[in-house]
Amino acid sequence: MAEHAGVSVATVSKVLNDRHGVSAATVDRVRAVIAELGYESSLVARSLRNQRTNVIGILVWDIEPFSAELLKGAARAIRGTAYELVVYAGGGKGSGRVGWERRYLSRLSGTLIDGAVLVTPTVLDVDGGAPVVAVDPHSGRETVPTVDADNLQGGRLATEHLIGLGHRRIGFLGRPPRDLESGPLREEGYRSALADAGIPADPALVRVADYDENDARNTVRELLSLPDRPTAVFAANDMSAIATMEVAASMGLRVPEDLSVVGFDNVPESVMSEPALTTVEQPIQMMGRLAVEILLEMLAGREPAQRHVRLPTRLIPRASSAPPPGR
Amino acid sequence: MAEHAGVSVATVSKVLNDRHGVSAATVDRVRAVIAELGYESSLVARSLRNQRTNVIGILVWDIEPFSAELLKGAARAIRGTAYELVVYAGGGKGSGRVGWERRYLSRLSGTLIDGAVLVTPTVLDVDGGAPVVAVDPHSGRETVPTVDADNLQGGRLATEHLIGLGHRRIGFLGRPPRDLESGPLREEGYRSALADAGIPADPALVRVADYDENDARNTVRELLSLPDRPTAVFAANDMSAIATMEVAASMGLRVPEDLSVVGFDNVPESVMSEPALTTVEQPIQMMGRLAVEILLEMLAGREPAQRHVRLPTRLIPRASSAPPPGR
DNA sequence: CTGAAAGCGCTAACAG
DNA sequence: CTGTTAGCGCTTTCAG
Numbered sequence: 210m211a212e213h214a215g216v217s218v219a220t221v222s223k224v225l226n227d228r229h230g231v232s233a234a235t236v237d238r239v240r241a242v243i244a245e246l247g248y249e250s251s252l253v254a255r256s257l258r259n260q261r262t263n264v265i266g267i268l269v270w271d272i273e274p275f276s277a278e279l280l281k282g283a284a285r286a287i288r289g290t291a292y293e294l295v296v297y298a299g300g301g302k303g304s305g306r307v308g309w310e311r312r313y314l315s316r317l318s319g320t321l322i323d324g325a326v327l328v329t330p331t332v333l334d335v336d337g338g339a340p341v342v343a344v345d346p347h348s349g350r351e352t353v354p355t356v357d358a359d360n361l362q363g364g365r366l367a368t369e370h371l372i373g374l375g376h377r378r379i380g381f382l383g384r385p386p387r388d389l390e391s392g393p394l395r396e397e398g399y400r401s402a403l404a405d406a407g408i409p410a411d412p413a414l415v416r417v418a419d420y421d422e423n424d425a426r427n428t429v430r431e432l433l434s435l436p437d438r439p440t441a442v443f444a445a446n447d448m449s450a451i452a453t454m455e456v457a458a459s460m461g462l463r464v465p466e467d468l469s470v471v472g473f474d475n476v477p478e479s480v481m482s483e484p485a486l487t488t489v490e491q492p493i494q495m496m497g498r499l500a501v502e503i504l505l506e507m508l509a510g511r512e513p514a515q516r517h518v519r520l521p522t523r524l525i526p527r528a529s530s531a532p533p534p535g536r
Numbered sequence: 537m538a539e540h541a542g543v544s545v546a547t548v549s550k551v552l553n554d555r556h557g558v559s560a561a562t563v564d565r566v567r568a569v570i571a572e573l574g575y576e577s578s579l580v581a582r583s584l585r586n587q588r589t590n591v592i593g594i595l596v597w598d599i600e601p602f603s604a605e606l607l608k609g610a611a612r613a614i615r616g617t618a619y620e621l622v623v624y625a626g627g628g629k630g631s632g633r634v635g636w637e638r639r640y641l642s643r644l645s646g647t648l649i650d651g652a653v654l655v656t657p658t659v660l661d662v663d664g665g666a667p668v669v670a671v672d673p674h675s676g677r678e679t680v681p682t683v684d685a686d687n688l689q690g691g692r693l694a695t696e697h698l699i700g701l702g703h704r705r706i707g708f709l710g711r712p713p714r715d716l717e718s719g720p721l722r723e724e725g726y727r728s729a730l731a732d733a734g735i736p737a738d739p740a741l742v743r744v745a746d747y748d749e750n751d752a753r754n755t756v757r758e759l760l761s762l763p764d765r766p767t768a769v770f771a772a773n774d775m776s777a778i779a780t781m782e783v784a785a786s787m788g789l790r791v792p793e794d795l796s797v798v799g800f801d802n803v804p805e806s807v808m809s810e811p812a813l814t815t816v817e818q819p820i821q822m823m824g825r826l827a828v829e830i831l832l833e834m835l836a837g838r839e840p841a842q843r844h845v846r847l848p849t850r851l852i853p854r855a856s857s858a859p860p861p862g863r
Numbered sequence: 864c865t866g867a868a869a870g871c872g873c874t875a876a877c878a879g
Numbered sequence: 880c881t882g883t884t885a886g887c888g889c890t891t892t893c894a895g
Contacts, residue, residue: 252644284600294599317580320580
């Protein structure tokens with residue numbers, strides 16, 4: 210910012226921050242120059258000096274469909290507030306992935322951001338001064354406020370839907386338990402719904418595949434090749450769900466006449482590739498929105514109403530589920 | 537960063553930046569402390585001191601479906617590079633909307649980011665030192681490299697599709713011309729396709745509505761209430777398209793038996809609300825990806841292969857378009 | 864009412 | 880090999 214207005218930096222700073230003690234004439238002159246040059250003070254330098262920046266950080270490992278969806282909700286929550294949004298996607302340039310949230314936070318907090326939303330963090334023992342909210346944390350809830358989807362209820366929802374249609378042999382496709390907390394919870398929902406309906410769980414119908422297209426397809430093929438194959442499948446993540454639809458088609462099984470399928474979306478885009486798929490949907494945007502709202506509460510020095518929000522999922526019935534053959 | 541390791545800040549800095557002139561023992565000790573604390577140097581302080589930050593900024597007015605989609609493409613382009621991504625959504629806290637890109641740039645460039653992608657900027661006379669690429673600029677291309685969708689070709693595509701099905705009375709729903717450059721271009725595509733097919737353009741069939749749900753619906757109702765009403769409508773933005781589907785249904789018109797509809801998506805989500813809609817689709821992710829790739833070229837000191845990229849749109853045929861009644 | 868000077872966390876140049 | 884020092888752009892005392 211050159212001294213186009215013929216005053217000192219200090220004076221400009223005062224004008225920018227609406228400090229009193231500057232003559233009206235000077236204010237006008239400086240304002241004019243500012244407007245003309247489209248100038249704004251460097252966020253970086255300012256935040257190095259000041260405590261507050263009025264900027265909220267959303268820290269993500271990467272921007273993919275899930276986090277992008279979440280960002281929309283976060284942006285909505287911030288509209289009408291005095292805060293600005295900075296999304297930081299480090300993409301793991303530094304060391305490995307584990308503990309990324311702590312490194313990113315260390316990189317941004319104290320300066321640049323007043324608080325942060327951590328999206329799908331691996332660990333939660335963050336302590337750095339700034340307020341933090343975690344969305345969909347891998348490991349359980351700790352002291353940090355969290356927002357997540359009710360995966361247990363979601364698993365139950367999918368399974369009850371199929372049971373309600375008359376299915377009794379219902380397959381389950383999950384992920385290896387190490388991955389996230391959400392996988393086992395969906396399976397537990399499946400099991401508890403079966404139990405409630407008095408249907409014994411058949412271990413042969415419960416399968417696990419890695420997050421890999423081929424692996425998912427092979428697993429589905431095995432499941433559907435069983436002598437007493439299931440009449441319905443609850444595919445508890447989008448990759449499994451898509452694989453199920455494809456493999457069923459390739460095996461000449463009609464959906465839903467021969468096989469009903471219910472998916473569980475991590476990603477809203479799944480609808481585009483499989484518009485017919487009945488799915489359990491997570492309120493991803495709402496998760497982002499709530500996370501920011503909680504963070505704003507904390508920044509305002511208030512205790513948030515809830516420290517751990519668990520949002521219900523919703524079942525969207527589409528063409529891929531119907532009563533079993535012979536009903 | 538406390539001096540847990542019992543050395544000076546300078547030494548830590550050297551270790552962090554892999555500078556030579558530090559004993560192996562010291563390096564190890566410092567590294568251990570860094571790893572333990574999950575420390576990373578403050579992006580802010582570092583970027584204030586250094587010229588390069590290895591961070592690319594994506595400057596958006598707000599995060600909504602269009603920009604969120606674009607971010608996915610940008611994130612993909614950045615994977616595997618040494619750059620990190622910062623998305624800045626100012627949301628217009630400062631002054632009004634016009635010229636926001638210049639203010640944001642002034643706020644971030646020079647410090648924090650090495651270069652920026654401006655998403656849907658209003659003006660382009662940005663000059664600030666850092667390299668900049670504009671995506672979908674409102675006003676025409678200037679010196680700044682740009683990436684946009686070929687709205688002219690898209691408008692033609694939609695219209696040719698309907699003509700090919702046998703329609704001759706094709707309505708057009710657009711926006712007031714002031715808004716963006718893209719609106720008039722879609723209309724021009726519509727007109728030129730009609731002209732090429734030797735169909736005279738009927739001014740009564742060309743309507744304009746603001747970006748407002750009610751206004752859009754009223755306009756559609758007028759159009760469909762015409763004595764000699766169109767057998768097809770090209771709704772050149774998502775709001776018009778959705779309004780057309782709804783109003784047609786409310787008027788007892790079956791789509792596509794009585795009326796064919798083709799939309800033009802600004803937003804991939806439209807599919808979810810109207811899965812049956814035939815649409816012209818913009819390659820939004822690709823736009824984000826290319827913008828970042830061009831920026832990376834510039835940052836590497838190379839002249840990008842193309843300074844103005846215009847990507848073709850694609851027609852996705854769905855159930856809402858069919859030959860006109862009586863064919 | 865205005866300007867000069869210190870210091871935010873960091874890195875580069877230099878001295879020890 | 881290590882520590883000390885200056886200064887990045889800004890805001891905030893504190894003198895003029």
